[in-house]
Amino acid sequence: MSKELSERKKKILHALVDLYISTGQPVSSADIQSKYLPEVSSATIRAELSALEALGYIEQPHTSAGRVPLKDAYKFYVDSIDGSNASNMLTDQETEFIRGSFFSRLGQIEDLSKEAAKIISDVTNYTSFVVDKSGDGNVTIDEIKLIPLKRGKAVVLIVTDKGMIADKAIDVKEDVKPEYIETAGKVLNKVFAGKTIDEIKEFDQKEIEQEIQGFKDIFDEVLGMLRMYISEHSSDNVFVEGALKMLDYPEYQNIDDAKQFLSVISDKDAVSEIILGDDDSIEFTVRIGKEDSGVDKCAIITAAYKVGDEVQGKAGVIGPERMDYKKVISVLDYIKKMFSSVLGSKLLNPFDDEE
Amino acid sequence: MSKELSERKKKILHALVDLYISTGQPVSSADIQSKYLPEVSSATIRAELSALEALGYIEQPHTSAGRVPLKDAYKFYVDSIDGSNASNMLTDQETEFIRGSFFSRLGQIEDLSKEAAKIISDVTNYTSFVVDKSGDGNVTIDEIKLIPLKRGKAVVLIVTDKGMIADKAIDVKEDVKPEYIETAGKVLNKVFAGKTIDEIKEFDQKEIEQEIQGFKDIFDEVLGMLRMYISEHSSDNVFVEGALKMLDYPEYQNIDDAKQFLSVISDKDAVSEIILGDDDSIEFTVRIGKEDSGVDKCAIITAAYKVGDEVQGKAGVIGPERMDYKKVISVLDYIKKMFSSVLGSKLLNPFDDEE
DNA sequence: TTTAGCACTCTATTGCTTTGACTGCTAACA
DNA sequence: TGTTAGCAGTCAAAGCAATAGAGTGCTAAA
Numbered sequence: 001m002s003k004e005l006s007e008r009k010k011k012i013l014h015a016l017v018d019l020y021i022s023t024g025q026p027v028s029s030a031d032i033q034s035k036y037l038p039e040v041s042s043a044t045i046r047a048e049l050s051a052l053e054a055l056g057y058i059e060q061p062h063t064s065a066g067r068v069p070l071k072d073a074y075k076f077y078v079d080s081i082d083g084s085n086a087s088n089m090l091t092d093q094e095t096e097f098i099r100g101s102f103f104s105r106l107g108q109i110e111d112l113s114k115e116a117a118k119i120i121s122d123v124t125n126y127t128s129f130v131v132d133k134s135g136d137g138n139v140t141i142d143e144i145k146l147i148p149l150k151r152g153k154a155v156v157l158i159v160t161d162k163g164m165i166a167d168k169a170i171d172v173k174e175d176v177k178p179e180y181i182e183t184a185g186k187v188l189n190k191v192f193a194g195k196t197i198d199e200i201k202e203f204d205q206k207e208i209e210q211e212i213q214g215f216k217d218i219f220d221e222v223l224g225m226l227r228m229y230i231s232e233h234s235s236d237n238v239f240v241e242g243a244l245k246m247l248d249y250p251e252y253q254n255i256d257d258a259k260q261f262l263s264v265i266s267d268k269d270a271v272s273e274i275i276l277g278d279d280d281s282i283e284f285t286v287r288i289g290k291e292d293s294g295v296d297k298c299a300i301i302t303a304a305y306k307v308g309d310e311v312q313g314k315a316g317v318i319g320p321e322r323m324d325y326k327k328v329i330s331v332l333d334y335i336k337k338m339f340s341s342v343l344g345s346k347l348l349n350p351f352d353d354e355e
Numbered sequence: 356m357s358k359e360l361s362e363r364k365k366k367i368l369h370a371l372v373d374l375y376i377s378t379g380q381p382v383s384s385a386d387i388q389s390k391y392l393p394e395v396s397s398a399t400i401r402a403e404l405s406a407l408e409a410l411g412y413i414e415q416p417h418t419s420a421g422r423v424p425l426k427d428a429y430k431f432y433v434d435s436i437d438g439s440n441a442s443n444m445l446t447d448q449e450t451e452f453i454r455g456s457f458f459s460r461l462g463q464i465e466d467l468s469k470e471a472a473k474i475i476s477d478v479t480n481y482t483s484f485v486v487d488k489s490g491d492g493n494v495t496i497d498e499i500k501l502i503p504l505k506r507g508k509a510v511v512l513i514v515t516d517k518g519m520i521a522d523k524a525i526d527v528k529e530d531v532k533p534e535y536i537e538t539a540g541k542v543l544n545k546v547f548a549g550k551t552i553d554e555i556k557e558f559d560q561k562e563i564e565q566e567i568q569g570f571k572d573i574f575d576e577v578l579g580m581l582r583m584y585i586s587e588h589s590s591d592n593v594f595v596e597g598a599l600k601m602l603d604y605p606e607y608q609n610i611d612d613a614k615q616f617l618s619v620i621s622d623k624d625a626v627s628e629i630i631l632g633d634d635d636s637i638e639f640t641v642r643i644g645k646e647d648s649g650v651d652k653c654a655i656i657t658a659a660y661k662v663g664d665e666v667q668g669k670a671g672v673i674g675p676e677r678m679d680y681k682k683v684i685s686v687l688d689y690i691k692k693m694f695s696s697v698l699g700s701k702l703l704n705p706f707d708d709e710e
Numbered sequence: 711t712t713t714a715g716c717a718c719t720c721t722a723t724t725g726c727t728t729t730g731a732c733t734g735c736t737a738a739c740a
Numbered sequence: 741t742g743t744t745a746g747c748a749g750t751c752a753a754a755g756c757a758a759t760a761g762a763g764t765g766c767t768a769a770a
Binding site: 064 | 745751
């Protein structure tokens with residue numbers, strides 16, 4: 001397998017995957033000959049196909065059928081796509097559509113990811129997902145405020161460096177003086193401000209109690225709330241769009257396969273595990289087949305979007321093994337660029353989310 | 356059809372639906388005879404079935420097949436279930452499970468609905484949904500606060516009578532004095548406090564501008580934010596659980612039907628339209644068939660849960676026409692009771708959502 | 711009114727045959 | 741030595757006929 005393929009074998013293998021991607025049917029020697037290699041006869045191609053089969057690139061579903069690409073064939077095919085000509089794959093309408101949708105709804109970062117997932121799925125017609133790591137544990141708490149309300153309630157405000165704010169009403173005994181609340185707020189701020197959420201997670205109950213003697217009741221509420229905030233936000237945000245589109249492809253006409261696929265894809269944890277598994281340093285990953293991707297009869301293409309060197313999240317597409325790799329990579333590439341640029345400017349001014 | 360059925364016809368019709376629900380196969384006269392009416396012969400039952408067919412209750416898929424219930428048969432069957440013996444349908448384990456799950460996670464109201472949907476789906480093994488109307492337009496704004504933060508930002512707090520709080524950071528020019536913000540907050544409060552969201556929706560831009568001359572910049576931000584809040588919260592919250600379970604039933608082995616079902620059920624607006632269509636005064640509704648339910652080959656059972664006379668939301672189950680009506684009704688009934696009681700106490704103390 | 715018995719109908723299953731899409735092989739050719 | 745044409749062989753899929761089985765409706769008798 002380490003042996004280099006002859007130029008003609010490459011041509012034939014590429015043609016075969018191309019044809020298989022567009023038709024989904026086993027590809028015959030005649031197909032390849034008529035559409036890709038009219039200069040040689042089908043018999044010659046047959047001989048080459050035989051060789052490629054021996055090399056493990058392709059196989060026959062049965063003796064009298066054409067050939068179907070195997071994992072290695074897809075890998076070969078994907079490797080042959082280089083980013084430069086991939087970006088030409090999108091039509092003007094498509095880039096226009098992507099740009100338009102992307103910038104039309106520049107809301108909070110969560111909306112952005114969701115929107116991106118939607119766009120990807122719309123343009124590619126495959127199931128897409130976006131995992132947003134920005135809610136990760138290393139968010140720093142900027143400021144905590146305790147605001148008294150009517151009726152013996154108060155609100156805790158948490159401002160983080162990522163521009164996120166959490167709030168929840170807590171009880172304060174009616175007879176507590178406003179000054180008490182104010183002081184409590186100041187103490188809270190002193191304890192938490194500047195810390196990351198990861199650090200707070202490890203806070204030892206005892207250690208804290210010393211620091212804020214006498215505010216125990218309020219403090220307990222706030223700590224509980226913080227824990228809740230942590231548990232909600234420390235798991236990555238996962239957006240899946242177009243899950244049903246998979247059912248349009250012949251690979252998933254079987255109801256059991258469809259069910260298995262849908263149940264994986266609708267489990268956010270499973271999705272995030274699948275996606276975040278791979279190496280962050282690689283910008284694009286393509287995984288084909290069950291062992292690689294975790295889902296049967298599927299291929300997954302992911303792109304990491306970064307700001308500077310830090311991976312902010314990943315976007316990807318999950319589709320049939322014979323999916324339109326060129327197009328998907330083009331779309332992801334385009335999205336990635338826009339994402340990085342928008343995120344980049346956003347992080348500098350985390351609260352500027354509307355113009 | 357207005358004519359009363361003979362006692363034996365009723366017995367036979369009931370038996371037929373029972374059998375069909377448990378097997379999903381056309382029911383033959385012999386089936387009914389052996390399991391429900393051994394005292395008469397199958398020939399007699401055949402004669403009765405003939406009559407019931409003429410009355411439009413049942414039909415034969417083809418001449419040499421058994422009978423299958425039609426809409427009217429299901430309706431008859433459902434009518435024969437009375438609440439009192441329905442509640443006996445649940446086993447001790449089941450009630451224990453429901454109660455346990457329900458009270459274990461008494462978080463915010465949203466969580467409660469979601470949890471309820473999950474429980475219903477788990478116990479019945481059908482797809483369930485809960486529509487929560489508590490986010491409706493007639494939420495009153497209790498208090499609005501404007502809190503200055505560092506770095507030229509401020510936060511708007513909206514406290515409603517339903518205990519909900521929305522927040523978002525807005526920009527304030529760095530050079531604005533804290534007193535200015537404070538005054539702005541007071542003005543905002545004066546304008547909005549006590550109003551319902553519905554009323555605010557109709558606010559005329561001009562009318563307001565008069566009132567708060569000079570705070571235009573801040574006010575615009577707040578108004579935009581309020582609009583966003585309204586658009587997010589005025590649509591009802593819909594939770595769907597166990598959508599994939601439908602694929603386990605033979606009715607939905609066909610991939611196209613499955614797709615159609617899933618696409619309806621994953622469109623929250625469509626779901627909420629289906630559910631909220633019917634009369635609020637009726638506690639239970641059962642709708643069978645496409646014309647009734649909006650989804651093909653399905654039956655929908657909904658229960659309205661109320662606090663006092665006000666409908667707070669609806670919970671329901673969507674399943675095959677031949678679903679286990681008794682069990683579903685029992686479960687919904689049980690949930691309804693717990694829901695009403697929990698909600699009742701919650702509304703009195705809207706902020707008490709943790710003990 | 712009920713029942714037993716029987717003829718009839720229609721689906722589902724099975725096995726068989728035909729068709730057609732490909733291939734692999736071989737022998738001739740450049 | 742590589743390429744090609746031609747042909748025999750293979751196999752899935754489609755079509756078809758025969759059979760089995762499930763269940764009914766009808767009729768005549770109890």
